Amino acid sequence: MTHVHDRHGPEARFALEAEAKLPTSGLEREQARGLKLGLPGAASIVDRTIPTFSRGELPHFAGINTFLKTPYVEDVGRCGDYDVAVLGAPHDAGTTYRSGTRFGPQGLRRISALYGTYSFELGVDLRESVSIADLGDIFTIPGNIEKSFDQIANGVSHVFGSGAFPVVLGGDHSIGYPTVRGVAEHLAGNLGIIHFDRHVDTQETDLDERMHTTPWFHATDLPNVPARNLVQLGIGGWQAPRPGVKVSRERETTIMTVTDCVEMGAEAAAERALEVAWDGTQAVWLSFDVDCLDAGFVPGTGWPEPGGFLPREALDLVRRVSEPGLAGMEVVECSPPYDSADITSLIGVRVICDVLATLVKNGHLPKGGA
Numbered sequence: 001m002t003h004v005h006d007r008h009g010p011e012a013r014f015a016l017e018a019e020a021k022l023p024t025s026g027l028e029r030e031q032a033r034g035l036k037l038g039l040p041g042a043a044s045i046v047d048r049t050i051p052t053f054s055r056g057e058l059p060h061f062a063g064i065n066t067f068l069k070t071p072y073v074e075d076v077g078r079c080g081d082y083d084v085a086v087l088g089a090p091h092d093a094g095t096t097y098r099s100g101t102r103f104g105p106q107g108l109r110r111i112s113a114l115y116g117t118y119s120f121e122l123g124v125d126l127r128e129s130v131s132i133a134d135l136g137d138i139f140t141i142p143g144n145i146e147k148s149f150d151q152i153a154n155g156v157s158h159v160f161g162s163g164a165f166p167v168v169l170g171g172d173h174s175i176g177y178p179t180v181r182g183v184a185e186h187l188a189g190n191l192g193i194i195h196f197d198r199h200v201d202t203q204e205t206d207l208d209e210r211m212h213t214t215p216w217f218h219a220t221d222l223p224n225v226p227a228r229n230l231v232q233l234g235i236g237g238w239q240a241p242r243p244g245v246k247v248s249r250e251r252e253t254t255i256m257t258v259t260d261c262v263e264m265g266a267e268a269a270a271e272r273a274l275e276v277a278w279d280g281t282q283a284v285w286l287s288f289d290v291d292c293l294d295a296g297f298v299p300g301t302g303w304p305e306p307g308g309f310l311p312r313e314a315l316d317l318v319r320r321v322s323e324p325g326l327a328g329m330e331v332v333e334c335s336p337p338y339d340s341a342d343i344t345s346l347i348g349v350r351v352i353c354d355v356l357a358t359l360v361k362n363g364h365l366p367k368g369g370a
Helices: 012-020 023-039 076-081 101-112 143-161 173-184 215-219 242-251 258-264 266-277 309-324 343-361
Strands: 084-089 131-137 165-170 192-196 230-233 254-256 281-289 328-331
Touching: 023 266, 023 343, 076 131, 076 143, 084 101, 101 165, 101 328, 143 165, 143 173, 143 242, 143 328, 165 173, 165 343, 173 192, 173 215, 173 281, 173 328, 192 266, 192 309, 215 230, 230 266, 254 258, 254 266, 258 266, 258 309, 266 281, 266 309, 281 309, 281 343, 309 343
Parallel strands: 084 131, 084 165, 165 328, 192 230, 192 281, 230 254, 281 328
Antiparallel strands: none
16 A cells, blocks of 8 residues: 655545555556557657647647547437536527627636646546546527527436436526426436525516526426425625515525525535435436636626635535535536636636536446445
């Protein structure tokens, strides 16, 4: 067993010991594939795992930007061959102020090239633990919100029904309704929702349409998605329309503000969220709106609001609420045209990676885990 001295901090010691136990077979397969498909490197290259054409993670600045440089699977009929399926929902017809989230999937994929597949603190290497496919994007209809909803619901339903874990790259938050619809139709029981946001998103209509301020009104109208199992973390500020607040009160959703979560502590806040979301449900969907973070960390979003979570607070909560398992997840409201150095998209990628690693650590991934 690899010796690790006791001068490290406890989390660091765990990380060092965990890394020593991780396999490298996934990396070796990737390197062999690169040499087969991308030609062996030039004679002057000393490291003979480097191909002539980039066909894997390295170099991070090269290659075609799928999510985390995972394989692009053009035949979506094969998505069930993978543990995780990433799909984009490039939709911003539901925005009511700053648009641009139709470019969110591109932005998330692009900056995901910055990451490797290994988390130091979590002791997980996704390349060694799960198979991930990038299915590309749903064909949304820019001039028609309802047809786009149908397309998104159809795509998510296909992925969830295949047995792959769906990771949806938004897109504005109006997609929360069709993504939940696509999952709920497969369940014999109820579906809970854990929703990170600064805004309640529960009013019936906005500007006379089902916009990004309305997904949970319509999702909780589905027969097996009760409003009592909708938990909303981070709500607050000066952009919470009163019609939505009224609906949340009447339908008895559960709201925890940033102050609530901070003063309760992450452990207690997560326990409350899980207790509510899982009460009598078969599964739980995670919806993460990047604007739940303080505006200083997410300039690239449609409705930035000061006073939100710090990144480490949100990441801690996301990991905790993912521990019992999830039906799937979405990251929404990344608007690259308003971003600075891709930092908004970067936090979205980090949320996805941390959720997947947490599911691996707790035996929910790969498929067939505990």
